[in-house]
Every structure is written in structure tokens, then in C-alpha cells.
Amino acid sequence: MQFFDRLTLDSPRRTGDGYLAASVLVARTGIQHYAGSEVGRPDLAQVRVYRPADQVFDDKAMASFAHRPVTLDHPATPVTADNWKRLAIGQTGDEVKQEGKFIRVPMALMDAAAIKAVENGKRELSMGYSCDLKWEAGITPEGEPYDAIQTNIHANHLAVVDRARGGSNLRIGDGSQGMHILMIDGHQVADVSDAAKAAIETLQAQLADARADMARLSADLATATIAIQARDGEIAGLNARLKDGEISPARLQSLADARARLIADARKIAGDAIVVEGRTDAEIRKAAVAARLGAAATEMADAAIDGAFLALLPLGDAAPDPLRQTIINQPLHAGDSAARERRALADANDFNSWRNKAA
Numbered sequence: 305m306q307f308f309d310r311l312t313l314d315s316p317r318r319t320g321d322g323y324l325a326a327s328v329l330v331a332r333t334g335i336q337h338y339a340g341s342e343v344g345r346p347d348l349a350q351v352r353v354y355r356p357a358d359q360v361f362d363d364k365a366m367a368s369f370a371h372r373p374v375t376l377d378h379p380a381t382p383v384t385a386d387n388w389k390r391l392a393i394g395q396t397g398d399e400v401k402q403e404g405k406f407i408r409v410p411m412a413l414m415d416a417a418a419i420k421a422v423e424n425g426k427r428e429l430s431m432g433y434s435c436d437l438k439w440e441a442g443i444t445p446e447g448e449p450y451d452a453i454q455t456n457i458h459a460n461h462l463a464v465v466d467r468a469r470g471g472s473n474l475r476i477g478d479g480s481q482g483m484h485i486l487m488i489d490g491h492q493v494a495d496v497s498d499a500a501k502a503a504i505e506t507l508q509a510q511l512a513d514a515r516a517d518m519a520r521l522s523a524d525l526a527t528a529t530i531a532i533q534a535r536d537g538e539i540a541g542l543n544a545r546l547k548d549g550e551i552s553p554a555r556l557q558s559l560a561d562a563r564a565r566l567i568a569d570a571r572k573i574a575g576d577a578i579v580v581e582g583r584t585d586a587e588i589r590k591a592a593v594a595a596r597l598g599a600a601a602t603e604m605a606d607a608a609i610d611g612a613f614l615a616l617l618p619l620g621d622a623a624p625d626p627l628r629q630t631i632i633n634q635p636l637h638a639g640d641s642a643a644r645e646r647r648a649l650a651d652a653n654d655f656n657s658w659r660n661k662a663a
Contacts, residue, residue, distance in 0.1 A: 316422065323414050328409060329407065329408050332355070332405050333360045333405045334405060351451050352450045365456075370400050374462045376464050393464070432459070434460060439451070590609050596616050
């Protein structure tokens, strides 16, 4: 099967007799893409053809690149002795050598029209050769998939073309600008110049930075979202507590009325001088009782204070308390009013303590 690859020509120079001489790359290893119709498979849109290093750098294959005719574009048929005089514009030399993944050979263009075409920009090269094509899918050592493998490579001619299949590395170079294979995510995308390569690499770096920034922003957003959700939960809990403790106007009025009655009762027991501002209800009751009982009030429990407070209210103001009334109505000897009062208070306290516990 006939194949045409595309290659590079480095630093051409004019010889003393006007020929154009150069050292060129004429073949390379790796994957090359062909239309299915180019390789006898019109049913396929594209075929990935793999050329292993052991085939490209085989001694017989490399020897076939020496003394090959150079043509201007590819001829319709292979170059032979019958058409060489009509098709050839130059020839390759015999110093064939491996250079990385490429084969390099010297070449010379001897036709004036072809030399002018090269100097006007027609600089890429394409090797015409025959080979056996083995249809077997696989993966290269570099991890690239392929559909077929080339074996038994034999060079026929080297063509000067406008665009090389093997990439712009395979090019008649003028030394002013290098060319590079652009790889994106491990795949060859295009052959680009130094300037284009630098611009693309800058954009790729900026894209990588943008992706890193996006990842950081996403992490920050996730953290902020968690914090907001926690705060929302806290607010919901506080709102529930606020609702549970919500005070209606009626409830507020009831509390105000109860507070006013307590203050009025405390003043009936201890007089208007009792301090009520800033004190709780329990503190007001204790202050009122202490104003009447003195140090004895400091030893009383809260329930005893409540009972004493009720007992110290004038009879007409306190809620009816049968036990208190019975004690007060008991006959005592003259002069024992203080004892009667203390006994009534003590009994009332005991009764109220018992009543509170029972409740």
C-alpha cells in the first residue's frame, strides 16, 4: 500500500552552483491519522495508523530513504526509472540517521522552479512510501489507541508540499521560527509556531488558575452555606422559643395587675418605705416579712416567706385562711398579743408550707 507522510526541511542553503541543500526529517514514529478512503477503508471516516519504532528504524527501512528522488508535490504514480527524469527535482543523500523519533537525511533541490517555490513558502515535505498495513487495534506504549500498524516500510520519493501530514516539524526550515506539536489532554491537536505555542500555553495556565480559583470559591461557598444553614436553624429555634413565651396584651395586663397587688400588699405589711424597684416578687415578699420579723426572716425558706407574707396581711386584705383565723381567735392571756402573733405566724407558715408541698 502506498502512503504519503509529511516532514520538515531544516536551514536550507544555496550551493555555489545554485542548488538548494538541506538536512531534513523524513519520517517519524507514532500515530498518524488518515481518511478511511486513503487506506482502503471508505467505510471509516478516520483511521489511526501506528508506526512502531522497530519498523521505522529497521535497517532496511532506513536504507530505503537514501538516494530517493525529490518531487514537487506527489506524483500520481510511484517514481521509477521510467518517469524519474520527468518528475524528479532533486535527490536525498545517503547519510540516513535516527534523530529522536525521526529519521533525518540530507537532500538537494536542483530545479530552479522548485527552489523558487520553496523560497516563496512551499516548505513542508511528505514522504511517499509503501508498507504493509496490519489491521489490528491496540494501545501504544504512550497510551494512544490505534486501528492499524505499518510494517515493512520502503521509501519511494520525497515530495515538497504545502502542508505535511506528519506535522510542521516535517518542514523545510528557514531557522526563523520553530514549530511545535500542540498536545492537549494527551492528544495531538495541531502543529503550531513558537508564538502560537507560547500564547496557547499562557491561556492554558490562565485556565488552570481559573479552575483552581473556582475550586477554592466552591469550597468557600460550601463552608458559608453550612454556616448559614446552622444560623438559620438557630434562628428558627429562637423564634420557636419566642413564640412559646409570647405575651398577649391580656397576659401582660394580668401580670401587671398581680405585680401591683403584690406591691400594695407589701406596703400594707412593711409600709411605704419598702423598696420594690428592681426586685423580683419573691424578693419583695421577703423584704416585707423581714421588715416585720427582723432576723427571723433570714432563716425562712421561700415557702415559709410566702406563708408569713399572707399571715402578716390585714385580715380584710388577705385571702380567707381558716387556720390563720382559728389561731388568731384563740383566747390568750392579756399582754400576750406578741406571742399570739408569733404563734399565728408560725402556725400559718407551717400550714402554708404543708399546703405548698401538697400542691
